Amino acid sequence: MDTNANPTRLTLPAGTKLVAATHNPGKAREIGALLEGRFEVLTAASLDIPEPEETETTFVGNAVLKARHAARVSGVIALADDSGLSVVGLNGDPGVLSARWGGPDKDFGLAMRRIEAALIEAGTDDRRAFFSCALAVAWPDGPVVAFEGQIHGTLTFPARGDRGFGYDPIFMPEGETRTFAEMDPAEKDAISHRARAFAQLRAALF
Ligand code: ITT
DSSP states (O other): OOGGGOTTSOOOOTTOEEEEOOOOHHHHHHHHHHHTTOSEEEETTTTTOOOOOOOOSSHHHHHHHHHHHHHHHHSSEEEEEEEEEEEGGGTTOBGGGTTGGGTTTTOHHHHHHHHHHHHHHHTOOOOEEEEEEEEEEEOTTSOEEEEEEEEEEEEOSSOOOSSSSTTGGGEEETTOSSOGGGSOHHHHHHHSHHHHHHHHHHHHHO
16 A cells, blocks of 8 residues: 555554563564564563553453553553453453463463363353454554454363463364464464454554
């Protein structure tokens, strides 16, 4: 698209400096791979950006909150990701609380066992679940845009695989017999909720 045709359109030209506003190393790796070396990417840790409290009730709400916070603190365009696993048989839990189900030690072995126990307690055989990823880009002077992607699948217990991060060892995307944690990282990056949100971001801002 000719960006000059619409001078008000927000764009991220190649080489733009942006801060990846995440403190999660698994996410940071995937975001780096999806940005394909197109930008000068700074990390929240290197800029000493503190983690804001995630007070919103939606993935988009929290992604916007994190991106705005990082852009304000750093003065640099910020990209934030808010994501999580929604389990159909648990009425969408843990959802936006996905990180918190890991407890203060961010123990996702514990969080995955909690999900299995909650499904047993609910007395349901429904193992459907989906990952969501909201990405928000905030400019220090105000504008913010957000995109959301999802991938549907089923849960499997016990957990399998040692790749990826978070809930990957219990999630099998539709049409797959392997969990995300059993796939090559590039295979996950090609189909994941994060990749789908990025495809929208790319179409809108590149
Ligand atoms: P930041 O806020 O610093 O980015 P966080 O880990 O706290 O890091 P979230 O609040 O978005 O991030 O929590 C999302 C949680 O959902 C994350 O900790 C993972 O456990 C899980 N999650 C998100 N994307 C995932 C993925 O691709 N595979 C497995 N688990 C994922």
